Amino acid sequence: MAQKNILQYVLLGLLKNESLSGYDIKKAFEKDIGEFWQANHSQIYPQLKKLNERALIDKKIVIAGEKLEKKVYFITHKGLQSLNEWLISPTPELSINKNEFHLKLYFVSDKDDSILPIMLQEQIHLHKTKLMNLKERRDILFENQKNRENNYGHYLVLDYAIQREEHHIAWLNHHYH
Amino acid sequence: MAQKNILQYVLLGLLKNESLSGYDIKKAFEKDIGEFWQANHSQIYPQLKKLNERALIDKKIVIAGEKLEKKVYFITHKGLQSLNEWLISPTPELSINKNEFHLKLYFVSDKDDSILPIMLQEQIHLHKTKLMNLKERRDILFENQKNRENNYGHYLVLDYAIQREEHHIAWLNHHYH
DNA sequence: CGGAACATGTAAAGTGTTACATGATTCA
DNA sequence: TGAATCATGTAACACTTTACATGTTCCG
Numbered sequence: 001m002a003q004k005n006i007l008q009y010v011l012l013g014l015l016k017n018e019s020l021s022g023y024d025i026k027k028a029f030e031k032d033i034g035e036f037w038q039a040n041h042s043q044i045y046p047q048l049k050k051l052n053e054r055a056l057i058d059k060k061i062v063i064a065g066e067k068l069e070k071k072v073y074f075i076t077h078k079g080l081q082s083l084n085e086w087l088i089s090p091t092p093e094l095s096i097n098k099n100e101f102h103l104k105l106y107f108v109s110d111k112d113d114s115i116l117p118i119m120l121q122e123q124i125h126l127h128k129t130k131l132m133n134l135k136e137r138r139d140i141l142f143e144n145q146k147n148r149e150n151n152y153g154h155y156l157v158l159d160y161a162i163q164r165e166e167h168h169i170a171w172l173n174h175h176y177h
Numbered sequence: 178m179a180q181k182n183i184l185q186y187v188l189l190g191l192l193k194n195e196s197l198s199g200y201d202i203k204k205a206f207e208k209d210i211g212e213f214w215q216a217n218h219s220q221i222y223p224q225l226k227k228l229n230e231r232a233l234i235d236k237k238i239v240i241a242g243e244k245l246e247k248k249v250y251f252i253t254h255k256g257l258q259s260l261n262e263w264l265i266s267p268t269p270e271l272s273i274n275k276n277e278f279h280l281k282l283y284f285v286s287d288k289d290d291s292i293l294p295i296m297l298q299e300q301i302h303l304h305k306t307k308l309m310n311l312k313e314r315r316d317i318l319f320e321n322q323k324n325r326e327n328n329y330g331h332y333l334v335l336d337y338a339i340q341r342e343e344h345h346i347a348w349l350n351h352h353y354h
Numbered sequence: 355c356g357g358a359a360c361a362t363g364t365a366a367a368g369t370g371t372t373a374c375a376t377g378a379t380t381c382a
Numbered sequence: 383t384g385a386a387t388c389a390t391g392t393a394a395c396a397c398t399t400t401a402c403a404t405g406t407t408c409c410g
Binding site for chain 1: 183186187190193194209210212213214215260263264265267268269270271272273274275276277278279280281282283284285286287288290292293296299300303304307326327328329330331333334337340341344345348352
């Protein structure tokens, strides 16, 4: 879906509590955020520039090592306002869900098609791996109750992802056996 | 994600069992297919044209009423081959999941933020409505066992969507109360 | 000292949405 | 006869990915 530039709010949200470089943000997309939003560095860097120009974020140059100039961004008052407006706005759209596996499944009409178990098995393997990774992340991030309370939303979405994967695997197994 | 033109396979898949016009296909996206893939008519018509040029589908002109020319497409042998190659190919990518609600949730750090129950309630309502629609569709399409066996993949994905919504609602309720 | 990771950008091509455009048919 | 739906298309814009491009730092 071509959104109303949701990426900008992701960047603002990530900068809400800490200063980050474009590279740090790119890393965030590869981990937690990647669970429900994706973006490459080729989108991130230009968007940070735009947000900077619109004064929603500001930056300071940090020298790493001998001469490497890191641009470390932080949110401005204006940016914080913009973020909050988005946060309190309704979210009437259901998630965008494009699922190539379900698409293929849809086109298998025969209950006894020999490809069905192969397809299911592949997905079971994929989702088991994913579940393991998610659980590992939860254990590292939220082993103690305190982190959970200070990053409640993060805990919630990770918890959701884990339950989703568990249910998905159960469903796949149910139709596989 | 910029896919490797998955849309073409959706069109081929839909044309596998019956001849359809671009408009028919557009309608299919608004119903069943829309659950796991989306496309507008502005993508569909040009893609049908391309598939026709590549001889993966063919068309016949049908006059509706007095002079309305409908283009009714059907799959060719070549198209069927292409579809089958796609169907048996691995599906190593997990689904694309962009979820604005989870994104917002992620940025709510305080467990007692007053916005949390409002956000959850909105989602509960949305997903309950969706669940109702899905169940209605299942009841209409698969009330009898026969349809289920002749359109097994379709039944599977609808069943999955229903279970997914039920679990989602349970999860939302669990954190709402 | 070499490879992996850090760090930042732009360009080109592909995908997707919204808007523009037009006309026919059906049904009340 | 007018409104909703059927029916087909293009244009402009927005978003996303992949490729191109370059240089630094860290660590073994």
